[in-house]
Amino acid sequence: MNMNTDHNTTSTSSSTPSSFNRRSFLRLGGLTATSAVVLAACGGESHSDIARIGLSPETTALKTEHVTDEVLLRTAMSVEYLAIDTYNAVANANVLTGDAAKALDVAKAFIADHTEHAAALESLITARGGKPFKEANPRMMSLYVEPALALVVESDTPAADALAFAHALETLAASTYQGFVAQISEASLRADAMVIGAQEARHATVLAQAIRPGIEGLLPGIDDKGAALVAAVPSTFGTLAAVQVALGKPGESGTKNVLSIETPSLNSLIYVD
Amino acid sequence: MDIHSHNTTETATDMSRRQMILAALTGGVVLATPALLGTQVLAAESSSTSTPPKRSADDAAGLNAALVAERGHVLVYAAMETVNLREDERAVVVAMREHHQAYVDALKGYVGSAATTDAGDASVTPSGNFESMLPALVKLEKAAAASHTDALRVIKGTDAAALVASIITIEAHHSAALATLAELPLDVVTAGITR
Structure with missing residues (x-):
């Protein structure tokens, strides 16, 4: 390709500017057209006009959701129902037998507390014209509770694993409310959330004492293998870190499956329909 | 490729079309990326209807x-x-x-x-x-x-x-x-x- 050899750029004074202009025009024209197309493409207003090669699946724009106080309260409700369903599932699985049977009374008391929490949240939501959510958080149920319950049932120590998971779940519930405080816009709702969150923390403490009883179980410690032990008072400040719990039948290495459960994320919030 | 085998009008049209295809492909990628990221990372956009102050x-x-x-x-x-x-x-x-x-x-x-x-x-x-x-x-x-x-x-x-x-x-x-x-x-x- 030689752009210059086929042209006589010095033939006449009138043809020279014409030749330059045409080349410049081509360059500028192409650039302008390209810029226009790119800008139009970035505008996103008329996707159907964009040239396309081959087949491409139609895309559906994601619905824009807003994390409002109502969404946070609905999510908190879903965590309460998650706890209720978990305790009921554990009770129905008949894993709390023998010495662990007395834990059933604790589970019943905690179910009553979580039911009260859900009712309190429902009243807060309806008072603000919102729509309560009376089901367990579906994403947290499938991500955490269902796998955990499967591990508990197949475990060699199902009662201990059930207690460990209940402790993890109550810790998660307390962290959920603590975490929501920074997101809730209405100050009085933050206090209402922490009234419930504090009771979840107390539940976690009771279960921690059931797992590691007595004064030696009050503060953090490690076992002879260096693994962290459950503590009734786990840290100086409440944390929002993921809660890890070892469940199930030990594998070939002698260790149980470690499940890491986290406070509700954007994907597990219960948005308003 | 010999752009001089075409007249001015045809050449301009040819360049513009090629550029348009490239630009459209590029634009398509640019448009598709947020949508793909959106489905992978978040089910929804996060925002708050009333943002309280961080400090007061x-x-x-x-x-x-x-x-x-x-x-x-x-x-x-x-x-x-x-x-x-x-x-x-x-x-x-x-x-x-x-x-x-x-x-x-x-x-x-x-x-x-x-x-x-x-x-x-x-x-x-x-x-x-x-x-x-x-x-x-x-x-x-x-x-x-x-x-x-x-x-x-x-x-x-x-x-x-x-x-x-x-x-x-x-x-x-x-x-x-x-x-x-x-x-x-x-x-x-x-x-x-x-x-």
Whole structure:
């Protein structure tokens, strides 16, 4: 390709500017057209006009959701129902037998507390014209509770694993409310959330004492293998870190499956329909 | 490729079309990327309809009240350390005192130069042994959590609210742990103080 050899750029004074202009025009024209197309493409207003090669699946724009106080309260409700369903599932699985049977009374008391929490949240939501959510958080149920319950049932120590998971779940519930405080816009709702969150923390403490009883179980410690032990008072400040719990039948290495459960994320919030 | 085999009009059209295809492909990628990322990372866009302030100068009074209360709790546990305690009991008392001192430091650090110098008062006077002190300490911890929860109703800044919430969580653990040691009934262990 030689752009210059086929042209006589010095033939006449009138043809020279014409030749330059045409080349410049081509360059500028192409650039302008390209810029226009790119800008139009970035505008996103008329996707159907964009040239396309081959087949491409139609895309559906994601619905824009807003994390409002109502969404946070609905999510908190879903965590309460998650706890209720978990305790009921554990009770129905008949894993709390023998010495662990007395834990059933604790589970019943905690179910009553979580039911009260859900009712309190429902009243807060309806008072603000919102729509309560009376089901367990579906994403947290499938991500955490269902796998955990499967591990508990197949475990060699199902009662201990059930207690460990209940402790993890109550810790998660307390962290959920603590975490929501920074997101809730209405100050009085933050206090209402922490009234419930504090009771979840107390539940976690009771279960921690059931797992590691007595004064030696009050503060953090490690076992002879260096693994962290459950503590009734786990840290100086409440944390929002993921809660890890070892469940199930030990594998070939002698260790149980470690499940890491986290406070509700954007994907597990219960948005308003 | 020989652009000179075409007349001016055809050449301009040809270049423009090629550029348009390239641009369209590029534009298509640019348009598709956020949608793909959106489905992989988030099911929804996060936003808040009413964003509260992270900090507010109006919160100093409430936080100072919490600071004075926490200083008082430090005095209680510090006084308890002078009582005859077993080693494991002393470890618990020291840990509790250190926790409340951490809350003093955090609140004082947050309020900054506006922090009060009020030293606070010990609301409980140690007497007897560790076991006999437990019910009073349970009340102290429950009252502390309840007082901070009340403060949340007026605190405007989310940073301060988050700090106070993180204190409430552990003070709830304190009260329940001490109540369990005191062998109080389950409903007392898990209950807070209703104001």
